[in-house]
Amino acid sequence: MSDQKPTRPEHVSRTAAGEPVTFLEAISEALFEEMEHDPSVFLLGEDIGEYGGAFKVTRDFLGYFGEHRVMDTPISEGGFTGAAAGAAHMGMRPVVEMQFMDFISPAYDVLTNYVATSAYRGAGALPMVVRGPVGGGNRGGPFHSQNIEMAFFHTPGLKIVYPSTAHDAKGLLKAAIRDDSPVLFEEHKGLYRAPWLREVLPKDDYIIPLGKARTARAGTALTIVTYGLMVHRSLKAAEVLAAKGVEVEILDLRTLLPLDDEAIIRSVKKTGKLLVVHEDTRTGGIAGEIAMRVSEQAFEWLDGPMLRVTSIDAPVPYSGALEDVFLPQVDDIVKAATYLAEY
Amino acid sequence: MIDDRGLDRALLRALAFERTVLDAGLRERAHMLPGVPAALALRGSADDQPDIFSMRCGSPSAALSRGLSPEDLFRQLLGRATASAEGRDAGAFPTVPELGLLAPVELPGKGTEVMCGVAMAMQMQGEDRVALHVDNVAGTASGDWHEGFNFAAVRRAPLVVVMDCTGPMHPHTAVDRLARKSAAYGVESWSVTLGSLAGMLRAIAEAVAHARSGNGVGLVEVLPDPTVSGPDAPSFRGQVMQRMDDGAEQWDADMAEMSSALSRVTEEPEPGAAAAYGGAAPPWYRTPTLRMPAE
Numbered sequence: 001m002s003d004q005k006p007t008r009p010e011h012v013s014r015t016a017a018g019e020p021v022t023f024l025e026a027i028s029e030a031l032f033e034e035m036e037h038d039p040s041v042f043l044l045g046e047d048i049g050e051y052g053g054a055f056k057v058t059r060d061f062l063g064y065f066g067e068h069r070v071m072d073t074p075i076s077e078g079g080f081t082g083a084a085a086g087a088a089h090m091g092m093r094p095v096v097e098m099q100f101m102d103f104i105s106p107a108y109d110v111l112t113n114y115v116a117t118s119a120y121r122g123a124g125a126l127p128m129v130v131r132g133p134v135g136g137g138n139r140g141g142p143f144h145s146q147n148i149e150m151a152f153f154h155t156p157g158l159k160i161v162y163p164s165t166a167h168d169a170k171g172l173l174k175a176a177i178r179d180d181s182p183v184l185f186e187e188h189k190g191l192y193r194a195p196w197l198r199e200v201l202p203k204d205d206y207i208i209p210l211g212k213a214r215t216a217r218a219g220t221a222l223t224i225v226t227y228g229l230m231v232h233r234s235l236k237a238a239e240v241l242a243a244k245g246v247e248v249e250i251l252d253l254r255t256l257l258p259l260d261d262e263a264i265i266r267s268v269k270k271t272g273k274l275l276v277v278h279e280d281t282r283t284g285g286i287a288g289e290i291a292m293r294v295s296e297q298a299f300e301w302l303d304g305p306m307l308r309v310t311s312i313d314a315p316v317p318y319s320g321a322l323e324d325v326f327l328p329q330v331d332d333i334v335k336a337a338t339y340l341a342e343y
Numbered sequence: 344m345i346d347d348r349g350l351d352r353a354l355l356r357a358l359a360f361e362r363t364v365l366d367a368g369l370r371e372r373a374h375m376l377p378g379v380p381a382a383l384a385l386r387g388s389a390d391d392q393p394d395i396f397s398m399r400c401g402s403p404s405a406a407l408s409r410g411l412s413p414e415d416l417f418r419q420l421l422g423r424a425t426a427s428a429e430g431r432d433a434g435a436f437p438t439v440p441e442l443g444l445l446a447p448v449e450l451p452g453k454g455t456e457v458m459c460g461v462a463m464a465m466q467m468q469g470e471d472r473v474a475l476h477v478d479n480v481a482g483t484a485s486g487d488w489h490e491g492f493n494f495a496a497v498r499r500a501p502l503v504v505v506m507d508c509t510g511p512m513h514p515h516t517a518v519d520r521l522a523r524k525s526a527a528y529g530v531e532s533w534s535v536t537l538g539s540l541a542g543m544l545r546a547i548a549e550a551v552a553h554a555r556s557g558n559g560v561g562l563v564e565v566l567p568d569p570t571v572s573g574p575d576a577p578s579f580r581g582q583v584m585q586r587m588d589d590g591a592e593q594w595d596a597d598m599a600e601m602s603s604a605l606s607r608v609t610e611e612p613e614p615g616a617a618a619a620y621g622g623a624a625p626p627w628y629r630t631p632t633l634r635m636p637a638e
Contacts, residue, residue: 042467068466068467069467071498073494074490074493074494074497076489076490076493076494078456078486078487078490079456079459079487079489079490079491079493079494080456080490080494081456082453082456082457082459082460082487082490082491083456083457083459083460083463083491083494083495084460085456085457085460086456086457086458086459086460086461086462086463086464086474087460087461087463087464087467088460089445089457089460089461089464090395090460090461090464090465090468091464091468092464092467092468094460106486109450109453109487110450110453110456110487113450113453114448114450114453114457121436121446122436122438122446123436123438123445123446124438124440
């Protein structure tokens with residue numbers, strides 16, 4: 001066996017070379033760099049070793065870090081998420097990959113009953129990340145397209161992160177891994193290899209604090225609160241609206257739990273109108289919680305009803321034509337925003 | 344490893360604790376087996392790297408045998424704990440890293456998953472420590488038990504699972520012996536009866552040595568024994584005391600220690616909600632609204 005250190009994979013070295021990276025490469029870089037910096041960080045999930053993961057996020061990690069830190073697991077999401085919790089008890093910082101976040105359901109029990117309650121029960125903080133691909137638009141049907149945030153949003157003790165850019169994905173994932181709370185990290189598949197999201201990232205080690213939203217576009221007519229892929233649909237809608245003289249403000253939440261109330265309220269007080277756009281289905285979606293908070297904290301600044309654009313209340317369809325109807329489109333956002341701006 | 348004399352000594356002290364708990368009405372049943380021998384079979388708290396022990400729910404005397412003070416256990420049972428559970432639960436769920444104690448997992452079967460991860464972490468950290476989990480046969484029916492046990496077996500993690508099979512098997516599994524199930528996972532097993540305390544200690548110690556030597560998971564099934572009606576029964580205590588030269592004196596001393604510890608804890612002021620939350624108001628009081636007066 002050779003003593004020579006394995007070569008650093010090319011796809012996690014682009015930022016060091018000053019090259020632009022995709023959303024997916026930004027995630028790979030974040031994982032790789034955190035593993036290099038901190039020996040307690042390790043990965044586990046289905047097919048993440050030899051195969052490099054279903055989306056190749058961890059391609060060539062196994063050869064570099066070895067099988068104790070890049071662990072192929074049996075198909076047992078509950079089992080290996082529970083095992084990650086045990087490892088976190090012992091000072092490790094596990095990062096669990098769900099091959100598709102739809103498959104997190106078998107781990108719901110351990111995440112909500114055990115992991116989320118551990119610090120509260122006095123059994124110690126559990127620093128661990130559960131990450132994976134979410135979202136529709138890829139013709140994946142109901143088992144490979146869901147958004148899972150609201151299944152966990154109601155659970156105190158968890159944090160939920162949902163980035164929309166390569167820059168944010170890298171900085172937020174690093175922050176999530178370093179955080180002492182369990183964090184669910186959602187990665188929209190539609191962003192993974194989107195060429196228009198490629199960007200040159202800072203060479204310095206950087207993190208983006210959890211719980212802080214960012215203003216993706218400044219405006220005065222109304223506030224669109226959104227996250228993930230819908231940030232980009234909202235930005236496209238904003239261009240259409242700007243052509244009609246309607247300047248909307250777009251707030252990218254970045255972290256869903258905890259919500260950045262301060263940023264939401266500040267923006268709504270500035271514009272007086274709120275539109276929430278999310279890809280997740282309508283009933284029980286995050287729009288309801290945001291609207292309630294705005295009602296509690298900024299009702300008297302509102303100049304119109306609070307509205308939402310969301311997926312419809314149905315499973316994600318297999319049919320491409322139906323899926324396009326199911327998902328929020330740019331036109332839907334333009335229509336709702338126009339109505340609200342004219343209200 | 345602790346000898347038979349030490350085992351009897353620890354059992355008697357655990358019995359005195361359980362007797363005090365029962366007499367005070369803090370619990371209705373005592374579950375000291377197989378937790379106490381399991382706690383004693385592990386590398387102890389005096390070592391730099393104690394093994395990690397997760398006892399079965401409702402088996403606080405196992406934590407006593409691991410080195411936790413009776414006062415800490417009584418505080419937990421009375422819902423007055425301020426150390427590990429911070430007064431927020433009324434069970435006995437201590438997590439004390441320096442004693443190698445991880446709170447028992449109340450969800451059937453899930454402890455096997457968590458302790459699989461504990462064992463894997465020690466393996467990754469290059470330590471020769473062992474994780475030991477006590478569960479009862481009902482847990483084996485859950486998917487969690489299978490997933491944790493299977494994953495640990497695949498990883499050859501240094502995990503010992505001690506299964507209390509003294510209750511009814513038939514609602515939970517079609518096999519009469521968990522040893523058969525264990526073989527299907529590629530895991531070596533040991534079988535002991537509740538009647539042989541020394542045998543139980545030795546079997547668990549062998550499984551621990553097996554795991555520590557890098558041979559992977561071990562399962563110990565503890566089977567019923569018609570001569571043992573329950574650890575809180577006077578006949579059980581009588582058997583232990585008969586083996587000791589000074590059993591009666593030890594029993595009196597242990598009971599005095601437990602009674603005194605319970606009195607001290609009972610006289611302590613109860614921690615209020617503010618203390619339990621570290622001096623702050625519980626977070627649900629903090630929701631700001633326009634029309635509510637400022638706090």
